[in-house]
Amino acid sequence: MKRITGLLLAVLLPGLFLQPALAQDQKTALVPLPSVDDFTRGKDGWGFGLGLGVEYESAYEGSDEFGFEIDPAGAVQWRRGHDIFFWAGEALGWRGLRSDIWLFEAAIGFDEGRKESDSDDGRLDGLGDTDEGIEVVLQARRAFNADWRYWLDGRVVSGENGNLGLFGMGRRFGEKKDGSGSEIGIVAVFHDSERANRDFGINPSQSAASGLNEANLSGGFRSIGINYNYRTYINENWQVFGEALYEHYGSDIQDSPIARNNYEAEVGIGFIYVF
Structure with missing residues (x-):
């Protein structure tokens, strides 16, 4: 659940004389959404993308500390018709297009949890590290029609440390079907009590060790967020992507001593080479 660089990226677009040739070389992506990467160029078989992204983001959920982080970007993909199997970082999964307007996805990923050292200011001292775990x-x-101009989205994240439910809607900008352009989405997030207390709860022993008041949260509404994605081709092989995210927490989370801010925010930019 992770965007305000459109003007900067637009400067990197190739010249007008390169556009027709590039458009002929690029094939239709599985769905033309910048947030759904497709490195297969519309063909069956293998697709590879490798790059780096730089993000300026909250140190942890609810943090009032921000910092830069460099992360790998890209994926290994294998496509057959309207199905893509992928390995992207710590996630392994499948996505498939049905009836031109339905996109389904299933993935297994790794949740790194939270470490006391995530706070340079010692805000998490005494709370210990939260558990790592596998998530499905x-x-x-x-989509409302085959051009994926507007769509609705539903996600369930279930793992060893609790569950999340996300429900949103979005709009795509741009006319190309190769996955370039931009999109904006709004999402409401819900969590169960296990996930809520993993991220924002403070039990009696943590309270004694940290000096923070106890906090026991129930499940329900977690946050409302807005995210922006941008992707374009510099040339036949190089992509530039940008993303920005703002997530505003519900009142229960804001009352937790862990939440030093009532929001989480992130902005990033990166490059990917498509083989």
Whole structure:
């Protein structure tokens, strides 16, 4: 659940004389959404993308500390018709297009949890590290028509440390079907009590060690967020992507001593080479 660089990236677009040739070389992506990468160029078989992204983001959920982080970007993909199997970082999964307006996805990923050292200011001292764990992500997106101009989105994230439910809607900008352009989405997030207390709860022993008041949260509404994605081709092989995210927490989370801010935010930019 992770965007305000459009003007900067637009400067990197190739000249007008390169556009027709590039458009002929690029094939239709599985769905033309910048947030859903497709490195297969519309062909069956293998697709590879490798790059780096730089993010300026909250140090942890609810943090009032921000910092830069460099992360790998890209994926290994294998496509057959309207199905893509992928390995992207710590996630292994499948996505498939059905009836031109339904996109389904299932993936297994790794949740790194939270460490006391994530706070340079010692805000997490005494709370200990939260558990790492495996997560299963199931997602369905439904477009209003085959050009994916507008869509609805539903996701369930279930793992060893609790569950999340996400429900949103979005709009795509741009006319190309190769996955370039931009999009904006709004999402409401819900969590169960296990996930809520893993991220924002403070039990009696943590309270004694940290000096923070106890906090026991119930499940329900977690946050409302807005995210922006941008992707374009510099040339036949190089992609530039940008993303920005703002997530505003519900009142229960804001009352937790762990939440030093009532929001989480992130902005990033990166490059990917498509083989």
